Amino acid sequence: MKPVEKAHYKTVIVGGGIVGAGIFRDLVMNGVETLLIDAGDFSSQTSERSSKMLHGGIRYLENMDFPLVFEALHEKNLWLKLTPHLAKEVPFYLPVYSDSKRPLWMIRAGLYLYDLLSSFKNSPFSMKNKAECLNAIPGLNPERLKGAGVYYDGIMDDAKITLEVIYDALEEEHAFAKNHTMVTNVRKINNKSTLTLKDQFTGIESNITCDQVVYALGPFTDTFLKQYDFYHWQDVLLPSKGSHIWIKASDLPIKYPIVMTPQDEFGDRVIFVNPHGEKVLVGTTEVPNKDNLFDVKPTEEEIAYLLKNLNTYFPLLKLNASHIIGSFAGIRPLVRDDNSSGDRGKTSREHKIYQPCSDTYVIAGGKYTTFRVMGREITQKICHRFHKSFNRDKTESSLRRKSVISPFAWHLPTASDLKKICETEMPKTFEDLVKRRLSISTRAIWKENTQKDFDSYFEEHINLLNKYFKVTSADIARF
Numbered sequence: 453m454k455p456v457e458k459a460h461y462k463t464v465i466v467g468g469g470i471v472g473a474g475i476f477r478d479l480v481m482n483g484v485e486t487l488l489i490d491a492g493d494f495s496s497q498t499s500e501r502s503s504k505m506l507h508g509g510i511r512y513l514e515n516m517d518f519p520l521v522f523e524a525l526h527e528k529n530l531w532l533k534l535t536p537h538l539a540k541e542v543p544f545y546l547p548v549y550s551d552s553k554r555p556l557w558m559i560r561a562g563l564y565l566y567d568l569l570s571s572f573k574n575s576p577f578s579m580k581n582k583a584e585c586l587n588a589i590p591g592l593n594p595e596r597l598k599g600a601g602v603y604y605d606g607i608m609d610d611a612k613i614t615l616e617v618i619y620d621a622l623e624e625e626h627a628f629a630k631n632h633t634m635v636t637n638v639r640k641i642n643n644k645s646t647l648t649l650k651d652q653f654t655g656i657e658s659n660i661t662c663d664q665v666v667y668a669l670g671p672f673t674d675t676f677l678k679q680y681d682f683y684h685w686q687d688v689l690l691p692s693k694g695s696h697i698w699i700k701a702s703d704l705p706i707k708y709p710i711v712m713t714p715q716d717e718f719g720d721r722v723i724f725v726n727p728h729g730e731k732v733l734v735g736t737t738e739v740p741n742k743d744n745l746f747d748v749k750p751t752e753e754e755i756a757y758l759l760k761n762l763n764t765y766f767p768l769l770k771l772n773a774s775h776i777i778g779s780f781a782g783i784r785p786l787v788r789d790d791n792s793s794g795d796r797g798k799t800s801r802e803h804k805i806y807q808p809c810s811d812t813y814v815i816a817g818g819k820y821t822t823f824r825v826m827g828r829e830i831t832q833k834i835c836h837r838f839h840k841s842f843n844r845d846k847t848e849s850s851l852r853r854k855s856v857i858s859p860f861a862w863h864l865p866t867a868s869d870l871k872k873i874c875e876t877e878m879p880k881t882f883e884d885l886v887k888r889r890l891s892i893s894t895r896a897i898w899k900e901n902t903q904k905d906f907d908s909y910f911e912e913h914i915n916l917l918n919k920y921f922k923v924t925s926a927d928i929a930r931f
Protein backbone atom coordinates (compact mmCIF):
# COMPACT_ATOMS: atom_id res chain seq x y z
CA MET A 453 0.00 0.00 0.00
CA LYS A 454 1.28 3.48 -0.84
CA PRO A 455 2.12 5.90 1.99
CA VAL A 456 -0.38 8.76 2.35
CA GLU A 457 1.60 11.07 4.55
CA LYS A 458 2.17 13.85 2.04
CA ALA A 459 1.55 17.44 3.16
CA HIS A 460 0.08 18.62 -0.13
CA TYR A 461 -2.14 16.97 -2.75
CA LYS A 462 -3.33 18.29 -6.07
CA THR A 463 -6.91 17.23 -5.28
CA VAL A 464 -8.60 15.91 -2.14
CA ILE A 465 -12.02 14.23 -2.23
CA VAL A 466 -13.89 14.17 1.07
CA GLY A 467 -16.39 11.28 1.19
CA GLY A 468 -15.66 7.72 0.10
CA GLY A 469 -19.14 6.52 -0.82
CA ILE A 470 -19.84 5.56 -4.42
CA VAL A 471 -19.86 9.18 -5.60
CA GLY A 472 -16.45 10.01 -4.10
CA ALA A 473 -15.11 6.65 -5.34
CA GLY A 474 -16.31 7.34 -8.89
CA ILE A 475 -14.73 10.80 -8.97
CA PHE A 476 -11.51 9.35 -7.50
CA ARG A 477 -11.21 6.73 -10.24
CA ASP A 478 -11.96 9.17 -13.03
CA LEU A 479 -9.52 11.82 -11.76
CA VAL A 480 -6.59 9.47 -11.28
CA MET A 481 -7.21 7.72 -14.60
CA ASN A 482 -7.00 11.18 -16.14
CA GLY A 483 -3.65 11.77 -14.45
CA VAL A 484 -4.67 14.01 -11.51
CA GLU A 485 -2.96 13.25 -8.19
CA THR A 486 -5.80 12.67 -5.71
CA LEU A 487 -6.36 11.70 -2.07
CA LEU A 488 -9.70 10.13 -1.09
CA ILE A 489 -10.75 10.40 2.56
CA ASP A 490 -13.63 8.94 4.54
CA ALA A 491 -14.55 9.43 8.19
CA GLY A 492 -15.44 5.74 8.48
CA ASP A 493 -14.82 2.80 6.21
CA PHE A 494 -15.30 3.40 2.50
CA SER A 495 -18.92 2.72 1.53
CA SER A 496 -20.07 2.39 5.12
CA GLN A 497 -22.94 4.90 4.86
CA THR A 498 -25.58 5.38 2.14
CA SER A 499 -23.62 3.43 -0.44
CA GLU A 500 -24.04 0.15 1.45
CA ARG A 501 -27.70 0.84 2.34
CA SER A 502 -29.31 1.11 -1.07
CA SER A 503 -31.90 -1.27 -2.53
CA LYS A 504 -28.87 -2.87 -4.22
CA MET A 505 -30.22 -2.38 -7.73
CA LEU A 506 -28.49 -1.08 -10.81
CA HIS A 507 -31.52 0.33 -12.53
CA GLY A 508 -32.90 2.98 -14.82
CA GLY A 509 -35.62 3.77 -12.30
CA ILE A 510 -38.79 2.58 -13.97
CA ARG A 511 -40.96 4.66 -11.66
CA TYR A 512 -39.26 7.90 -12.74
CA LEU A 513 -40.93 7.47 -16.15
CA GLU A 514 -44.11 8.76 -14.54
CA ASN A 515 -42.25 11.94 -13.48
CA MET A 516 -41.19 12.31 -17.15
CA ASP A 517 -37.55 12.09 -16.01
CA PHE A 518 -36.59 10.61 -19.40
CA PRO A 519 -33.00 11.94 -19.56
CA LEU A 520 -32.28 10.50 -16.09
CA VAL A 521 -33.80 7.12 -17.00
CA PHE A 522 -31.88 7.08 -20.31
CA GLU A 523 -28.61 7.84 -18.57
CA ALA A 524 -29.20 5.38 -15.72
CA LEU A 525 -30.15 2.57 -18.12
CA HIS A 526 -26.95 3.05 -20.09
CA GLU A 527 -24.87 3.09 -16.92
CA LYS A 528 -26.69 0.03 -15.59
CA ASN A 529 -25.95 -1.93 -18.76
CA LEU A 530 -22.32 -0.78 -18.71
CA TRP A 531 -21.75 -1.89 -15.08
CA LEU A 532 -23.50 -5.21 -15.67
CA LYS A 533 -20.76 -5.80 -18.25
CA LEU A 534 -17.86 -4.36 -16.23
CA THR A 535 -18.60 -6.10 -12.90
CA PRO A 536 -20.35 -9.40 -13.68
CA HIS A 537 -19.05 -10.85 -10.39
CA LEU A 538 -20.78 -8.07 -8.39
CA ALA A 539 -23.92 -7.38 -10.40
CA LYS A 540 -26.28 -9.44 -12.53
CA GLU A 541 -29.30 -8.83 -14.68
CA VAL A 542 -32.52 -10.43 -13.44
CA PRO A 543 -36.20 -10.35 -14.49
CA PHE A 544 -38.39 -8.14 -12.27
CA TYR A 545 -42.07 -9.19 -12.03
CA LEU A 546 -44.54 -6.34 -11.67
CA PRO A 547 -47.88 -7.99 -10.75
CA VAL A 548 -51.07 -6.16 -11.74
CA TYR A 549 -54.36 -6.58 -9.83
CA SER A 550 -57.83 -5.44 -10.87
CA ASP A 551 -57.58 -2.51 -8.42
CA SER A 552 -53.97 -1.58 -9.30
CA LYS A 553 -53.47 2.07 -10.20
CA ARG A 554 -51.82 1.10 -13.49
CA PRO A 555 -53.63 -1.44 -15.73
CA LEU A 556 -51.76 -4.01 -17.82
CA TRP A 557 -51.88 -1.93 -21.02
CA MET A 558 -50.20 0.96 -19.22
CA ILE A 559 -47.52 -1.34 -17.82
CA ARG A 560 -46.88 -2.70 -21.31
CA ALA A 561 -46.47 0.85 -22.68
CA GLY A 562 -44.17 1.83 -19.78
CA LEU A 563 -41.98 -1.26 -20.21
CA TYR A 564 -41.70 -0.66 -23.93
CA LEU A 565 -40.56 2.90 -23.23
CA TYR A 566 -38.08 1.59 -20.65
CA ASP A 567 -36.50 -0.77 -23.19
CA LEU A 568 -36.55 1.95 -25.85
CA LEU A 569 -34.69 4.35 -23.53
CA SER A 570 -32.03 1.65 -23.02
CA SER A 571 -31.55 1.65 -26.82
CA PHE A 572 -32.87 -1.92 -26.53
CA LYS A 573 -29.81 -2.97 -24.55
CA ASN A 574 -32.07 -4.28 -21.75
CA SER A 575 -33.14 -7.89 -22.20
CA PRO A 576 -36.62 -7.41 -23.71
CA PHE A 577 -39.67 -7.04 -21.48
CA SER A 578 -42.63 -9.43 -21.69
CA MET A 579 -46.18 -9.65 -20.37
CA LYS A 580 -47.46 -12.66 -18.40
CA ASN A 581 -51.03 -13.79 -17.90
CA LYS A 582 -52.30 -14.81 -14.46
CA ALA A 583 -51.40 -18.52 -14.81
CA GLU A 584 -47.87 -17.77 -16.06
CA CYS A 585 -47.43 -15.28 -13.28
CA LEU A 586 -48.50 -17.72 -10.53
CA ASN A 587 -46.34 -20.40 -12.07
CA ALA A 588 -43.26 -18.15 -11.86
CA ILE A 589 -44.11 -16.82 -8.37
CA PRO A 590 -45.74 -19.54 -6.31
CA GLY A 591 -47.39 -18.07 -3.20
CA LEU A 592 -48.30 -14.76 -4.84
CA ASN A 593 -51.81 -13.63 -3.90
CA PRO A 594 -54.02 -14.88 -6.81
CA GLU A 595 -57.15 -12.93 -5.83
CA ARG A 596 -57.97 -10.27 -8.46
CA LEU A 597 -54.58 -10.89 -10.12
CA LYS A 598 -54.69 -9.94 -13.83
CA GLY A 599 -51.11 -10.74 -14.88
CA ALA A 600 -47.67 -9.14 -14.71
CA GLY A 601 -45.17 -7.14 -16.69
CA VAL A 602 -41.62 -8.52 -16.65
CA TYR A 603 -38.64 -6.25 -17.28
CA TYR A 604 -34.90 -6.51 -16.66
CA ASP A 605 -32.70 -4.60 -14.21
CA GLY A 606 -29.60 -5.44 -12.17
CA ILE A 607 -29.05 -6.52 -8.58
CA MET A 608 -25.66 -5.82 -7.04
CA ASP A 609 -23.44 -5.76 -3.97
CA ASP A 610 -23.35 -1.99 -3.49
CA ALA A 611 -20.53 -1.83 -0.91
CA LYS A 612 -18.32 -4.14 -3.00
CA ILE A 613 -18.68 -2.13 -6.21
CA THR A 614 -17.62 1.03 -4.34
CA LEU A 615 -14.62 -0.78 -2.85
CA GLU A 616 -13.54 -2.25 -6.17
CA VAL A 617 -13.83 1.15 -7.87
CA ILE A 618 -11.43 2.45 -5.19
CA TYR A 619 -9.05 -0.53 -5.53
CA ASP A 620 -8.99 0.05 -9.26
CA ALA A 621 -8.13 3.73 -8.81
CA LEU A 622 -5.33 2.75 -6.40
CA GLU A 623 -3.61 0.93 -9.26
CA GLU A 624 -2.51 4.41 -10.39
CA GLU A 625 0.75 5.77 -8.92
CA HIS A 626 -0.72 9.14 -7.96
CA ALA A 627 -3.84 7.76 -6.19
CA PHE A 628 -4.03 7.76 -2.38
CA ALA A 629 -6.86 6.73 -0.08
CA LYS A 630 -7.43 6.81 3.66
CA ASN A 631 -10.45 5.42 5.47
CA HIS A 632 -11.36 6.09 9.15
CA THR A 633 -10.01 9.63 8.76
CA MET A 634 -12.41 12.46 9.43
CA VAL A 635 -12.09 16.00 8.12
CA THR A 636 -12.58 18.01 11.30
CA ASN A 637 -11.71 21.50 10.10
CA VAL A 638 -11.26 23.47 6.90
CA ARG A 639 -9.45 26.78 6.63
CA LYS A 640 -8.75 29.04 3.71
CA ILE A 641 -5.16 30.27 3.79
CA ASN A 642 -4.01 32.46 0.88
CA ASN A 643 -7.09 31.27 -0.96
CA LYS A 644 -5.97 27.63 -0.62
CA SER A 645 -7.84 24.98 1.38
CA THR A 646 -6.15 23.49 4.42
CA LEU A 647 -7.93 20.42 5.78
CA THR A 648 -7.46 19.02 9.27
CA LEU A 649 -7.66 15.23 9.24
CA LYS A 650 -8.33 13.22 12.38
CA ASP A 651 -7.25 9.60 12.60
CA GLN A 652 -10.35 7.97 14.12
CA PHE A 653 -8.33 5.34 16.04
CA THR A 654 -5.53 7.43 17.54
CA GLY A 655 -7.33 10.79 17.65
CA ILE A 656 -4.19 12.40 16.17
CA GLU A 657 -4.88 15.37 13.91
CA SER A 658 -2.75 16.57 10.99
CA ASN A 659 -3.09 19.24 8.33
CA ILE A 660 -2.86 18.89 4.58
CA THR A 661 -3.25 21.42 1.80
CA CYS A 662 -4.56 20.96 -1.71
CA ASP A 663 -5.16 22.88 -4.93
CA GLN A 664 -8.68 21.52 -5.32
CA VAL A 665 -11.15 20.04 -2.87
CA VAL A 666 -14.26 18.03 -3.78
CA TYR A 667 -16.98 17.28 -1.26
CA ALA A 668 -18.89 14.08 -2.05
CA LEU A 669 -20.60 13.86 1.30
CA GLY A 670 -24.01 12.48 0.32
CA PRO A 671 -26.50 13.16 3.15
CA PHE A 672 -23.78 14.83 5.25
CA THR A 673 -23.36 17.69 2.77
CA ASP A 674 -25.44 20.42 4.43
CA THR A 675 -24.34 19.67 8.01
CA PHE A 676 -20.68 19.69 7.03
CA LEU A 677 -20.60 22.76 4.80
CA LYS A 678 -22.71 24.96 7.06
CA GLN A 679 -19.92 24.86 9.67
CA TYR A 680 -17.74 27.15 7.55
CA ASP A 681 -18.75 30.78 6.98
CA PHE A 682 -16.62 31.15 3.86
CA TYR A 683 -18.83 28.63 2.02
CA HIS A 684 -21.98 30.75 2.63
CA TRP A 685 -23.84 27.43 2.44
CA GLN A 686 -27.63 27.21 2.30
CA ASP A 687 -29.29 23.78 2.69
CA VAL A 688 -29.69 22.02 -0.65
CA LEU A 689 -30.86 18.57 0.47
CA LEU A 690 -34.27 17.08 1.12
CA PRO A 691 -33.01 14.09 3.15
CA SER A 692 -35.25 11.09 2.69
CA LYS A 693 -34.91 7.98 4.81
CA GLY A 694 -35.41 4.52 3.36
CA SER A 695 -35.45 1.24 5.29
CA HIS A 696 -35.03 -2.39 4.28
CA ILE A 697 -35.40 -5.80 5.89
CA TRP A 698 -33.70 -9.10 5.05
CA ILE A 699 -35.85 -12.26 5.15
CA LYS A 700 -34.47 -15.80 4.99
CA ALA A 701 -34.94 -17.18 1.45
CA SER A 702 -36.44 -20.37 2.87
CA ASP A 703 -39.21 -18.26 4.48
CA LEU A 704 -39.89 -16.25 1.32
CA PRO A 705 -39.08 -18.72 -1.45
CA ILE A 706 -39.20 -16.62 -4.63
CA LYS A 707 -36.91 -17.03 -7.63
CA TYR A 708 -37.38 -13.59 -9.16
CA PRO A 709 -37.63 -10.03 -7.84
CA ILE A 710 -41.19 -8.77 -7.33
CA VAL A 711 -42.25 -5.13 -7.56
CA MET A 712 -45.04 -4.39 -5.07
CA THR A 713 -47.04 -1.20 -5.69
CA PRO A 714 -49.06 -0.41 -2.56
CA GLN A 715 -51.21 2.71 -2.40
CA ASP A 716 -51.63 3.77 1.19
CA GLU A 717 -50.78 6.38 3.79
CA PHE A 718 -47.19 6.55 2.46
CA GLY A 719 -48.50 7.56 -0.97
CA ASP A 720 -47.96 5.89 -4.31
CA ARG A 721 -44.91 3.76 -3.50
CA VAL A 722 -42.88 0.90 -4.91
CA ILE A 723 -41.46 -1.84 -2.71
CA PHE A 724 -38.95 -4.28 -4.19
CA VAL A 725 -38.67 -7.89 -2.99
CA ASN A 726 -35.32 -9.04 -4.34
CA PRO A 727 -33.78 -12.48 -3.79
CA HIS A 728 -30.02 -12.39 -3.10
CA GLY A 729 -28.88 -16.02 -2.68
CA GLU A 730 -29.85 -17.27 0.78
CA LYS A 731 -31.77 -14.11 1.66
CA VAL A 732 -34.38 -11.75 0.25
CA LEU A 733 -34.15 -7.95 0.47
CA VAL A 734 -37.42 -6.07 1.00
CA GLY A 735 -37.67 -2.29 0.74
CA THR A 736 -37.94 0.52 0.79
CA THR A 737 -39.82 3.22 2.66
CA GLU A 738 -39.54 6.96 2.04
CA VAL A 739 -39.93 9.16 5.13
CA PRO A 740 -38.28 12.30 6.55
CA ASN A 741 -35.23 11.52 8.70
CA LYS A 742 -35.21 12.21 12.43
CA ASP A 743 -32.06 10.21 13.37
CA ASN A 744 -28.43 11.23 13.77
CA LEU A 745 -27.06 10.97 10.21
CA PHE A 746 -24.26 8.58 11.25
CA ASP A 747 -26.71 6.25 13.07
CA VAL A 748 -29.83 5.72 11.00
CA LYS A 749 -32.08 2.77 11.80
CA PRO A 750 -35.46 1.48 10.58
CA THR A 751 -38.33 2.33 12.92
CA GLU A 752 -40.89 -0.23 14.10
CA GLU A 753 -43.52 1.49 11.92
CA GLU A 754 -41.37 1.12 8.80
CA ILE A 755 -40.74 -2.57 9.52
CA ALA A 756 -44.44 -3.17 10.18
CA TYR A 757 -45.26 -1.40 6.90
CA LEU A 758 -42.90 -3.63 4.90
CA LEU A 759 -44.25 -6.79 6.59
CA LYS A 760 -47.85 -5.69 6.03
CA ASN A 761 -47.26 -5.30 2.30
CA LEU A 762 -45.39 -8.60 2.06
CA ASN A 763 -48.37 -10.31 3.70
CA THR A 764 -50.78 -8.66 1.25
CA TYR A 765 -48.80 -10.03 -1.68
CA PHE A 766 -47.90 -13.38 -0.02
CA PRO A 767 -50.78 -14.04 2.42
CA LEU A 768 -50.05 -17.74 2.99
CA LEU A 769 -46.53 -17.09 4.29
CA LYS A 770 -47.73 -15.17 7.37
CA LEU A 771 -44.44 -13.31 7.73
CA ASN A 772 -43.67 -11.56 11.00
CA ALA A 773 -40.72 -10.04 12.90
CA SER A 774 -39.28 -13.49 13.69
CA HIS A 775 -38.57 -14.02 9.97
CA ILE A 776 -36.34 -10.94 9.76
CA ILE A 777 -32.61 -11.74 9.77
CA GLY A 778 -31.36 -8.20 9.35
CA SER A 779 -32.45 -4.65 8.64
CA PHE A 780 -30.87 -1.33 7.74
CA ALA A 781 -31.76 2.23 6.81
CA GLY A 782 -30.10 4.94 4.75
CA ILE A 783 -30.66 8.55 3.78
CA ARG A 784 -31.20 9.45 0.14
CA PRO A 785 -29.25 12.64 -0.48
CA LEU A 786 -31.98 14.13 -2.68
CA VAL A 787 -31.44 17.65 -3.93
CA ARG A 788 -34.44 19.94 -3.37
CA ASP A 789 -36.12 21.04 -6.54
CA ASP A 790 -38.76 23.67 -7.11
CA ASN A 791 -41.29 21.23 -8.60
CA SER A 792 -41.32 18.61 -5.86
CA SER A 793 -43.19 20.67 -3.24
CA GLY A 794 -41.46 18.62 -0.56
CA ASP A 795 -42.77 15.27 -1.87
CA ARG A 796 -39.73 13.02 -1.51
CA GLY A 797 -41.09 10.38 -3.89
CA LYS A 798 -41.47 12.95 -6.67
CA THR A 799 -38.21 14.80 -6.03
CA SER A 800 -35.84 14.24 -8.95
CA ARG A 801 -32.86 11.87 -8.55
CA GLU A 802 -30.71 14.19 -10.67
CA HIS A 803 -27.41 15.35 -9.19
CA LYS A 804 -26.16 18.92 -8.85
CA ILE A 805 -22.67 20.41 -8.70
CA TYR A 806 -21.94 23.58 -6.71
CA GLN A 807 -18.82 25.72 -6.57
CA PRO A 808 -18.89 27.69 -3.30
CA CYS A 809 -15.22 28.81 -3.74
CA SER A 810 -12.94 28.83 -6.77
CA ASP A 811 -11.02 25.75 -5.52
CA THR A 812 -14.05 23.83 -4.18
CA TYR A 813 -16.70 21.64 -5.78
CA VAL A 814 -19.63 20.08 -3.96
CA ILE A 815 -21.62 17.28 -5.58
CA ALA A 816 -24.94 16.04 -4.23
CA GLY A 817 -27.92 13.97 -5.29
CA GLY A 818 -27.95 11.42 -8.09
CA LYS A 819 -28.32 7.68 -7.81
CA TYR A 820 -25.87 4.91 -7.17
CA THR A 821 -26.34 3.71 -10.75
CA THR A 822 -25.26 7.05 -12.26
CA PHE A 823 -22.10 7.55 -10.18
CA ARG A 824 -19.75 7.33 -13.18
CA VAL A 825 -21.56 10.14 -14.97
CA MET A 826 -21.35 12.28 -11.83
CA GLY A 827 -17.61 11.59 -11.54
CA ARG A 828 -17.06 12.43 -15.18
CA GLU A 829 -18.65 15.85 -14.86
CA ILE A 830 -16.46 16.86 -11.92
CA THR A 831 -13.32 15.38 -13.48
CA GLN A 832 -13.85 17.33 -16.67
CA LYS A 833 -14.08 20.58 -14.69
CA ILE A 834 -10.96 19.80 -12.66
CA CYS A 835 -8.90 18.73 -15.70
CA HIS A 836 -9.92 21.97 -17.37
CA ARG A 837 -8.82 23.98 -14.34
CA PHE A 838 -5.44 22.19 -14.27
CA HIS A 839 -5.03 22.56 -18.07
CA LYS A 840 -4.96 18.80 -18.46
CA SER A 841 -6.50 16.81 -21.30
CA PHE A 842 -9.62 14.88 -20.30
CA ASN A 843 -10.62 11.50 -21.72
CA ARG A 844 -14.28 10.81 -20.94
CA ASP A 845 -14.07 7.16 -21.99
CA LYS A 846 -11.27 6.02 -19.67
CA THR A 847 -13.70 4.80 -17.00
CA GLU A 848 -15.51 2.51 -19.43
CA SER A 849 -12.75 -0.05 -18.90
CA SER A 850 -13.11 -3.06 -16.59
CA LEU A 851 -11.94 -2.86 -12.99
CA ARG A 852 -8.41 -4.20 -12.60
CA ARG A 853 -8.54 -5.70 -9.11
CA LYS A 854 -11.23 -8.10 -7.88
CA SER A 855 -11.89 -8.58 -4.19
CA VAL A 856 -11.22 -12.01 -2.70
CA ILE A 857 -14.82 -12.80 -1.75
CA SER A 858 -17.42 -12.47 -4.47
CA PRO A 859 -20.99 -12.16 -3.15
CA PHE A 860 -22.52 -14.12 -6.04
CA ALA A 861 -20.09 -17.04 -5.61
CA TRP A 862 -19.65 -16.84 -1.87
CA HIS A 863 -17.23 -19.25 -0.18
CA LEU A 864 -16.03 -19.56 3.40
CA PRO A 865 -12.73 -17.63 3.45
CA THR A 866 -9.64 -19.69 4.16
CA ALA A 867 -6.83 -18.33 6.37
CA SER A 868 -4.94 -17.34 3.23
CA ASP A 869 -8.05 -15.54 1.89
CA LEU A 870 -8.29 -13.56 5.14
CA LYS A 871 -4.59 -12.67 4.95
CA LYS A 872 -4.96 -11.49 1.36
CA ILE A 873 -8.04 -9.40 2.21
CA CYS A 874 -6.24 -7.74 5.13
CA GLU A 875 -3.18 -6.98 2.98
CA THR A 876 -4.94 -5.70 -0.12
CA GLU A 877 -8.48 -4.54 0.71
CA MET A 878 -7.88 -2.01 3.53
CA PRO A 879 -10.16 -3.28 6.34
CA LYS A 880 -9.29 -1.51 9.60
CA THR A 881 -11.90 -3.01 11.93
CA PHE A 882 -13.70 -6.30 12.44
CA GLU A 883 -16.86 -4.75 11.02
CA ASP A 884 -15.02 -3.52 7.88
CA LEU A 885 -13.88 -7.09 7.33
CA VAL A 886 -17.11 -8.96 7.98
CA LYS A 887 -19.69 -6.51 6.62
CA ARG A 888 -18.03 -5.12 3.53
CA ARG A 889 -15.14 -7.48 2.58
CA LEU A 890 -17.08 -10.70 3.36
CA SER A 891 -20.52 -9.19 2.54
CA ILE A 892 -22.08 -10.54 5.76
CA SER A 893 -24.21 -7.90 7.47
CA THR A 894 -25.54 -9.94 10.41
CA ARG A 895 -24.81 -13.17 12.29
CA ALA A 896 -28.09 -14.65 11.09
CA ILE A 897 -26.95 -14.05 7.50
CA TRP A 898 -23.60 -15.73 8.25
CA LYS A 899 -25.58 -18.72 9.55
CA GLU A 900 -27.57 -18.87 6.30
CA ASN A 901 -24.36 -18.78 4.20
CA THR A 902 -22.28 -21.27 6.17
CA GLN A 903 -22.68 -24.15 8.57
CA LYS A 904 -19.82 -22.79 10.74
CA ASP A 905 -20.37 -21.17 14.12
CA PHE A 906 -19.58 -17.45 13.79
CA ASP A 907 -17.67 -17.06 17.07
CA SER A 908 -15.53 -20.17 16.76
CA TYR A 909 -14.62 -19.40 13.13
CA PHE A 910 -13.34 -15.90 13.97
CA GLU A 911 -11.77 -16.95 17.30
CA GLU A 912 -9.81 -19.51 15.28
CA HIS A 913 -8.44 -16.67 13.11
CA ILE A 914 -8.13 -13.94 15.73
CA ASN A 915 -4.32 -14.06 15.91
CA LEU A 916 -4.03 -13.76 12.16
CA LEU A 917 -6.43 -10.79 12.06
CA ASN A 918 -4.63 -9.08 14.95
CA LYS A 919 -1.51 -8.79 12.79
CA TYR A 920 -3.42 -6.25 10.69
CA PHE A 921 -5.88 -4.49 13.01
CA LYS A 922 -7.12 -4.81 16.55
CA VAL A 923 -9.80 -7.47 17.09
CA THR A 924 -10.92 -8.68 20.51
CA SER A 925 -13.25 -11.49 21.51
CA ALA A 926 -15.66 -8.74 22.58
CA ASP A 927 -15.66 -7.33 19.00
CA ILE A 928 -16.53 -10.78 17.68
CA ALA A 929 -19.23 -11.35 20.31
CA ARG A 930 -20.71 -7.87 19.73
CA PHE A 931 -21.15 -8.31 15.98
Ligand SMILES: Cc1cc2nc3c(=O)[nH]c(=O)nc-3n(C[C@H](O)[C@H](O)[C@H](O)COP(=O)(O)OP(=O)(O)OC[C@H]3O[C@@H](n4cnc5c(N)ncnc54)[C@H](O)[C@@H]3O)c2cc1C
Pocket residue numbers: 466467468469470471472489490491492493494495496497498499500501502503504505506507633634635636668669670671672676692693694695736781782783784785817818819820821822
Ligand atom coordinates in the same frame (compact mmCIF):
# COMPACT_ATOMS: atom_id res chain seq x y z
C1 LIG B 1 -32.93 3.48 0.97
C2 LIG B 1 -32.16 3.81 -0.27
C3 LIG B 1 -32.26 2.99 -1.39
C4 LIG B 1 -31.54 3.30 -2.53
N1 LIG B 1 -31.56 2.42 -3.58
C5 LIG B 1 -30.85 2.69 -4.68
C6 LIG B 1 -30.77 1.72 -5.72
O1 LIG B 1 -31.26 0.60 -5.60
N2 LIG B 1 -30.08 2.05 -6.83
C7 LIG B 1 -29.49 3.28 -6.99
O2 LIG B 1 -28.93 3.54 -8.05
N3 LIG B 1 -29.47 4.19 -5.98
C8 LIG B 1 -30.12 3.91 -4.83
N4 LIG B 1 -30.11 4.78 -3.79
C9 LIG B 1 -29.32 6.01 -3.90
C10 LIG B 1 -27.84 5.75 -3.58
O3 LIG B 1 -27.68 4.79 -2.59
C11 LIG B 1 -27.16 7.05 -3.17
O4 LIG B 1 -27.46 8.05 -4.11
C12 LIG B 1 -25.64 6.91 -3.08
O5 LIG B 1 -25.27 5.77 -2.35
C13 LIG B 1 -25.07 8.15 -2.42
O6 LIG B 1 -23.68 7.99 -2.35
P1 LIG B 1 -22.75 9.13 -1.79
O7 LIG B 1 -21.36 8.73 -2.09
O8 LIG B 1 -23.24 10.44 -2.28
O9 LIG B 1 -23.05 9.14 -0.20
P2 LIG B 1 -22.45 8.21 0.96
O10 LIG B 1 -22.35 6.80 0.52
O11 LIG B 1 -23.26 8.47 2.18
O12 LIG B 1 -20.98 8.76 1.15
C14 LIG B 1 -20.68 9.95 1.86
C15 LIG B 1 -19.47 9.66 2.73
O13 LIG B 1 -19.03 10.87 3.35
C16 LIG B 1 -18.38 10.49 4.55
N5 LIG B 1 -18.22 11.63 5.43
C17 LIG B 1 -19.18 12.33 6.07
N6 LIG B 1 -18.63 13.31 6.81
C18 LIG B 1 -17.28 13.24 6.65
C19 LIG B 1 -16.17 13.97 7.16
N7 LIG B 1 -16.32 15.00 7.99
N8 LIG B 1 -14.92 13.61 6.80
C20 LIG B 1 -14.72 12.57 5.93
N9 LIG B 1 -15.75 11.85 5.42
C21 LIG B 1 -17.02 12.17 5.77
C22 LIG B 1 -19.32 9.42 5.12
O14 LIG B 1 -18.64 8.60 6.06
C23 LIG B 1 -19.77 8.68 3.87
O15 LIG B 1 -19.06 7.48 3.66
C24 LIG B 1 -30.77 4.46 -2.60
C25 LIG B 1 -30.64 5.28 -1.46
C26 LIG B 1 -31.31 4.93 -0.31
C27 LIG B 1 -31.12 5.75 0.93
